[in-house]
Structure formats: C-alpha cells, structure tokens
Amino acid sequence: MMMDSTNPDNAASLTEQVTIPRKLQQQADEVQDHAWIEVIQRMDEIYADMVHYQVELEKKNAQLEEAQNFIQSVVSAMSEVLIVCDINGNIQQVNDALCNSLGLQAELLIGQSMNQLFGENYQAMIAEFPEHIRSGTLIDCEVELLARDGQAVPMAINCNARFDFENKLSGLVITGRPLGELRKAYSALQVAHEELKTAQQQLIQSEKMASLGRLVAGVAHELNNPISFLYANMFALKGYQKKFQQYIDAIHGGAEPKKIQKLREKLRIDKMMNDISPLVEGSMEGAERVSQIIANLKKFSTPQLQKAEPMDLVAVIHRAVSWVLQAAPISIEVHEDLPSSLKIDNHEGHIHQILINLVQNALDAMLQTEHPELTLKLDHQGQQIQLHIIDNGHGLEEKDLLKVFDPFFTTKAVGVGTGLGLSISYGLATEQCRGDLQARQHPGGGAEFILTLPLEDGA
Ligand SMILES: Nc1ncnc2c1ncn2[C@@H]1O[C@H](COP(=O)(O)OP(=O)(O)O)[C@@H](O)[C@H]1O
Ligand SMILES: [Mg+2]
Numbered sequence: 001m002m003m004d005s006t007n008p009d010n011a012a013s014l015t016e017q018v019t020i021p022r023k024l025q026q027q028a029d030e031v032q033d034h035a036w037i038e039v040i041q042r043m044d045e046i047y048a049d050m051v052h053y054q055v056e057l058e059k060k061n062a063q064l065e066e067a068q069n070f071i072q073s074v075v076s077a078m079s080e081v082l083i084v085c086d087i088n089g090n091i092q093q094v095n096d097a098l099c100n101s102l103g104l105q106a107e108l109l110i111g112q113s114m115n116q117l118f119g120e121n122y123q124a125m126i127a128e129f130p131e132h133i134r135s136g137t138l139i140d141c142e143v144e145l146l147a148r149d150g151q152a153v154p155m156a157i158n159c160n161a162r163f164d165f166e167n168k169l170s171g172l173v174i175t176g177r178p179l180g181e182l183r184k185a186y187s188a189l190q191v192a193h194e195e196l197k198t199a200q201q202q203l204i205q206s207e208k209m210a211s212l213g214r215l216v217a218g219v220a221h222e223l224n225n226p227i228s229f230l231y232a233n234m235f236a237l238k239g240y241q242k243k244f245q246q247y248i249d250a251i252h253g254g255a256e257p258k259k260i261q262k263l264r265e266k267l268r269i270d271k272m273m274n275d276i277s278p279l280v281e282g283s284m285e286g287a288e289r290v291s292q293i294i295a296n297l298k299k300f301s302t303p304q305l306q307k308a309e310p311m312d313l314v315a316v317i318h319r320a321v322s323w324v325l326q327a328a329p330i331s332i333e334v335h336e337d338l339p340s341s342l343k344i345d346n347h348e349g350h351i352h353q354i355l356i357n358l359v360q361n362a363l364d365a366m367l368q369t370e371h372p373e374l375t376l377k378l379d380h381q382g383q384q385i386q387l388h389i390i391d392n393g394h395g396l397e398e399k400d401l402l403k404v405f406d407p408f409f410t411t412k413a414v415g416v417g418t419g420l421g422l423s424i425s426y427g428l429a430t431e432q433c434r435g436d437l438q439a440r441q442h443p444g445g446g447a448e449f450i451l452t453l454p455l456e457d458g459a
Contacts, residue, residue, distance in 0.1 A: 217327030365393025
C-alpha cells in the first residue's frame with residue numbers, strides 16, 4: 001500500500017514513526033561505542049601481552065644463545081674427541097678435537113653414518129653399539145679411527161646412551177682419547193727400560209768379572225789343594241807300578257817260589273795292594289772337588305737368569321769366605337757362629353756374589369788392622385734369616401752409612417775400588433733374592449753388614 005504524505009493524519013503518525021527509530025538509533029549508537037571501547041581495550045590488553053611475551057621470548061632467546069655458546073665452548077675446549085649420534089648411528093655433532101685428530105670438517109660429517117669414521121676391523125664392533133646402548137651397557141674399548149689420509153688413529157673410547165627431555169633414548173655419545181701419544185710414550189719408556197735392564201745386567205756381569213779378577217788367587221788356591229793331592233797320589237801309584245812290574249816279571253821269569261816270596265816282602269807288595277784302593281778313592285775325591293770348584297766358578301761367572309732353587313746357605317758362605325781369604329795378603333782370624341748347613345730356596349749365584357763383595361770389603365777394611373777378625377753369625381727372625389758379617393776394620397762413618405750403597409761410591413784408590421760392589425749387592429738382595437742388605441757401625445768398632453733372606457721360597 002502506498003502512503004499519502006499530504007494527509008494530516010498520516011503526517012502525525014509519521015512524526016511518531018520517525019521519533020521512535022531516532023531513540024533506537026541513539027541507543028544503538030551508545031551500544032556500538034561501548035563495544036568499540038571494549039574492543040580497543042581488549043586490543044590494548046592483547047598488545048600489552050604480546051609486548052610482554054616478546055620481551056620474555058627475547059630474554060629466553062638470549063638465555064638459549066648463551067647456553068648454546070657455553071655448550072659449544074665446552075665442546076670445543078674438550079681435549080677428548082666427541083661424536084654425538086642418533087639412535088641409528090648417524091652423526092649429529094662432533095667436536096674440534098675429533099676434526100683435528102682426523103683432519104676432517106665437521107660440516108661434512110653431520111648426517112653421515114658414524115661407521116665411516118672407524119677402521120675396517122672395528123666395523124662389526126661398532127655395528128653392535130646401538131644394540132648395546134639399548135640394553136644400557138656402557139662400552140669401553142680401544143679402536144682405530146680413520147683419518148682423512150687413511151691413517152689409523154688409535155683411540156680409547158667410551159660409548160654412552162643419550163636421552164631426550166622426556167627421558168627417551170635418543171642416541172649415543174662417543175668420547176675418546178687418542179692413544180697414539182700415550183702409546184709412543186709408553187713404547188719409548190719400554191725401550192728405555194729394556195736398555196736399562198741390559199745395562200744393569202752388563203754392570204752386574206762386569207762387576208762380577210772384576211771381583212773374579214781379584215779372586216783368581218783364592219780360586220787357584222782352592223784348586224791347588226785337590227790338584228796337589230791328586231798329583232801326590234798319582235806319583236805314589238806310578239812308583240807302585242814299577243814295583244808291581246818287577247814282581248810280575250819275576251813270576252813270569254819262572255823264579256822259585258821262595259825267591260818270589262822274598263821279593264814280595266821286599267817290595268811290600270801286600271802293603272801296596274792295600275794302599276791302591278784309598279789312593280784311587282782319594283784321587284777320585286780330589287777330581288770331584290776340582291770339578292765342583294769349576295762348576296761353582298762357572299755358576300758365578302756366567303750371567304744368570306736363574307730361578308730360585310734349593311741351596312745350602314752355609315756351604316755358599318764357606319765358599320765365598322774361602323775364595324776371598326785364600327788370596328788375602330794378610331791372615332785373618334775367622335769366627336763362625338753358623339749351623340753345619342742351612343737349606344733355603346734362593347739364587348745361589350746371586351748370594352755367592354753378594355757374600356764375595358761383603359767379605360772382600362771386610363778384608364779391604366782390615367788391611368791395616370793389627371789383629372784382623374771376621375765374624376759370621378746367622379740368626380732367625382721369624383720366617384727370615386739374617387747373616388751378620390762383622391769386621392774390625394776402619395769401620396763406617398755415620399755420614400757414609402747410606403752412601404755406601406750408591407753406585408760408584410768408593411773410598412778406595414782408583415783401580416782398587418769401582419764403588420759398584422755394594423750397590424749391585426743391594427739390588428740383588430732386595431730385587432732378586434727377596435731380602436735386604438743393611439750396613440751399620442759395629443759397637444766393637446769396624447763395620448757390620450746384615451744380609452736378610454727369606455727362609456722359604458716365596459715364588
Ligand atoms: N766392611 C767395610 N768397612 C768399612 N767400609 C766399607 C766396608 N764395606 C764397604 N765400605 C765402604 O763402602 C764403599 C763402597 O763399597 P763397594 O760398593 O763395595 O765399592 P768398592 O769396594 O769398590 O769401593 C767402600 O769404598 C768403603 O768406603
Ligand atoms: Mg767392594
């Protein structure tokens with residue numbers, strides 16, 4: 001229906017009609033303003049939050065960067081090599097130490113399989129790493145890594161599991177230390193040690209030869225006894241042979257029994273017959289003694305890589321004393337407080353050498369003594385025995401008590417002393433014979449050396 005505006009009724013109602021929407025419009029405007037204000041306020045809030053988050057984020061970023069720099073600096077400062085891999089063995093990170101020792105670039109390694117870093121012989125072992133890691137075993141082993149030029153770089157490595165922030169297994173971390181330098185140093189040390197051992201052996205041997213030189217007269221005297229005994233016996237037997245010949249010739253010549261009987265008495269055939277057996281036995285004993293002395297001499301003079309064997313300590317003491325004192329330019333009174341024999345397990349040759357050195361030193365110290373006396377005493381100390389060798393020579397000064405065991409310490413004239421006897425004897429006593437050697441001034445004047453040895457074989 002069309003509205004007629006010229007009609008006054010229609011006009012009033014129109015005014016009414018217009019007034020109502022205006023109010024509404026006003027109300028609507030008010031609501032709209034309010035909404036806008038709210039929106040703007042919300043936006044303000046959101047903006048403020050965003051600024052706040054932005055600041056927080058920047059702070060966190062700075063912290064993260066700092067933490068990353070810190071970790072990076074630690075990783076690059078590590079002298080140990082570091083390889084970080086994912087659970088499939090693909091490299092995620094390596095450090096400078098690894099790159100430097102292999103001559104490789106970190107960027108080229110990231111994402112590659114770690115297997116390519118290891119030598120061929122270690123591939124099987126490396127292949128098992130992820131499995132070991134899953135079962136939680138820490139791997140500690142020696143491997144060879146491959147440098148860029150193909151050279152093998154030996155390393156001692158450790159392989160550990162790596163977990164993420166949710167504590168889930170996420171890979172493995174390998175740390176390692178190059179063994180090359182360590183190995184080189186170790187083998188150089190070993191070579192030096194071997195050389196030192198050889199030099200020591202040579203020193204022991206040459207000192208032995210030097211004492212043997214001084215001992216020659218003593219040993220010759222030792223040999224002289226049985227040899228002169230043998231010689232006298234042989235001389236007697238030769239005389240007997242002549243008489244036997246004469247007697248046999250008479251028998252074969254057909255002489256009368258009475259004459260033969262007379263000749264038998266004259267030539268003392270029966271006495272000779274009785275003598276033959278002791279003469280032969282005595283000669284055999286002499287020959288035995290000679291071969292024993294020679295065996296001892298050989299035992300003493302040849303270098304010995306011996307093992308401990310049963311030996312009679314008292315017999316060795318007697319032998320050493322006799323070898324030294326037989327050749328002495330002075331006569332020495334020897335007092336012995338020793339059992340007739342004492343069986344121990346030890347190195348006879350070494351003990352012989354120690355005793356010869358000690359007795360020789362005692363003799364040297366007593367050359368000017370009016371009544372030189374040497375005392376040898378053995379006593380037990382639990383499972384050990386102690387041999388005391390006491391002289392009444394010029395003795396030891398307090399300041400020299402420890403120095404006497406130093407190599408090349410000697411108070412003797414050049415050519416007489418080498419200064420090696422006691423240092424070698426000390427080494428033999430403590431290292432080879434499981435014992436000890438000590439020196440002290442004897443209360444009665446003179447020096448006392450105490451050789452301690454184990455009673456039983458400790459080997
Ligand atoms: N029984 C002793 N009495 C006094 N001094 C001794 C005795 N034994 C060793 N010494 C001293 O110890 C030094 C070192 O002895 P040693 O090592 O055997 O070398 P060397 O006999 O060649 O001098 C001797 O020079 C001496 O001064
Ligand atoms: Mg000496």
